[in-house]
Amino acid sequence: MMNPLPPASDAAPPARAPRDAVTGSLEHPTEDAARVALLDTAGAMAGLGLNHGSAGNVSLRWHRGGSDGLLVTPSALPYERCTVDDLVWMPIVPRAGGAADPVPDGHRRPSSEWRFHHDLYAVRPEVQAIVHAHAPHCTALACLPAVQQAGIPAFHYMVAAAGGRDVRCAPYATFGTQALSDHVLAALEGRRACLLAHHGMIAVGASLEAALALAVELEWLARTYGLALGLGEPACLPADEMDRVLAKFADYRP
Numbered sequence: 001m002m003n004p005l006p007p008a009s010d011a012a013p014p015a016r017a018p019r020d021a022v023t024g025s026l027e028h029p030t031e032d033a034a035r036v037a038l039l040d041t042a043g044a045m046a047g048l049g050l051n052h053g054s055a056g057n058v059s060l061r062w063h064r065g066g067s068d069g070l071l072v073t074p075s076a077l078p079y080e081r082c083t084v085d086d087l088v089w090m091p092i093v094p095r096a097g098g099a100a101d102p103v104p105d106g107h108r109r110p111s112s113e114w115r116f117h118h119d120l121y122a123v124r125p126e127v128q129a130i131v132h133a134h135a136p137h138c139t140a141l142a143c144l145p146a147v148q149q150a151g152i153p154a155f156h157y158m159v160a161a162a163g164g165r166d167v168r169c170a171p172y173a174t175f176g177t178q179a180l181s182d183h184v185l186a187a188l189e190g191r192r193a194c195l196l197a198h199h200g201m202i203a204v205g206a207s208l209e210a211a212l213a214l215a216v217e218l219e220w221l222a223r224t225y226g227l228a229l230g231l232g233e234p235a236c237l238p239a240d241e242m243d244r245v246l247a248k249f250a251d252y253r254p
Contacts, residue, residue, distance in 0.1 A: 027207060031071075034062055035084035038071055041208045042079045045133055048216055054078045056133040056200065057111035060208060061121050068092045072117055074108035090114060092121050112176035116184040120204065123185065127204045129211040137222035138201035142169055148197045152225050155234040157245045161217050162203075163191035165242040172197035193218045 028034035042058040045051035059072040069091045073079070077086060088106035093099070095118075102118065104110045111117070117130050141147045152159060152167035159167055170187035173179035184202060187194040193203040193214055201218055205211035228234040237245075 028060075028062075031062065031064075031089075032084065034060055034071060035087050037208055038073070038087060039079070039082060039084055041129075041131070041212050042073050042082065044212065045131070045215075046079070048212075048219075050131075050133040050135045050215055050219055052134070056131075057113050057117070058132070058208070058211075059111075059114075059117040059121075059130045061128045062089065064089065064091075068121070070117060070121055072110050072114055074106070075110060075112050077108065088114075090118060092118060095119070095122070113180075115176065115178055116181040116202070119181045119185055120188065124188075124204070126206065128206050129204065129208040131203045131205075131208075131211040131215045132200065133215055133219075134200040135215070135219040135222070137219055137226055138195055139199065141222045141226060142195040142197050142199060142201070147195065148172075151195065152221060153234075154237040154239075154242045155225055155228055156221060157237060157242070158217060158221060160242060160245040160249050161214060161221075162193035164246070165239060167191075167193060167195060167218065167221065169195040169197055172199065175199065195222075 028037055038058060038060045045056060045058075050056070054076050057073045059070045062069055062071045069089055071087050071089050074082065074086045074088055086106070086108050088104045088108060088110040090104045090110055091102045093102045095101070113132060120127055120130060141152065148169050148171070150166070151169045154165050159165070168187040168191060170180075170183040173183055180196075184194070184196070188202065188204065192205065193201065195201050201215065201222075203211050203214040203218055205214055225234065
């Protein structure tokens with residue numbers, strides 16, 4: 001089914017001044033632990049065939065005191081050179097009506113795609129982690145006009161892992177823009193993963209492990225659908241069968 005997340009590194013993070021007061025969790029009791037887990041997830045993407053260099057980005061919802069926020073990978077820094085101190089914390093704030101952008105806390109700039117990370121957390125309280133990658137098979141499909149219009153259809157029952165009868169493809173917009181964030185929110189409404197036209201893919205989850213596993217699954221689906229297209233027109237499962245699969249996944253997925 002899905003590949004497990006590689007084990008987190010046992011290496012201690014470098015010494016630094018104490019963080020601000022934070023709200024921990026059973027999964028990540030401290031912000032330092034959360035940063036290590038986030039960096040491990042980002043670093044795992046290349047080995048899983050999802051990413052290369054500094055492409056893509058990963059985030060984790062993280063509260064500081066009473067403030068909802070997120071930790072996100074930095075802009076334009078290859079993950080093998082990234083340390084836990086390079087990760088950036090940002091508050092989640094209302095941004096309607098031309099409100100000012102949130103002020104990041106870190107010595108580096110947040111990922112250029114921070115907008116859709118921020119906006120997804122703001123409207124999807126169940127989402128705790130987001131993985132965005134320029135996965136090659138997802139990206140190749142997302143360049144096809146038919147996929148841009150109709151997404152990946154129900155050629156395989158695991159399409160339901162993304163949360164619906166198909167995998168939607170968000171329309172193209174320049175990276176890092178509010179327009180792209182708006183497209184992403186629409187494509188992910190009621191879903192857990194989508195393609196991005198001429199760009200890549202996004203997967204969300206209740207944990208870093210779940211989001212990364214879903215990203216791996218989506219890349220497998222994209223590769224397999226591409227192989228099927230090379231052989232002919234794939235048959236698709238009927239809507240009622242996909243509804244049965246979705247109902248079973250409701251109890252199966254984290």
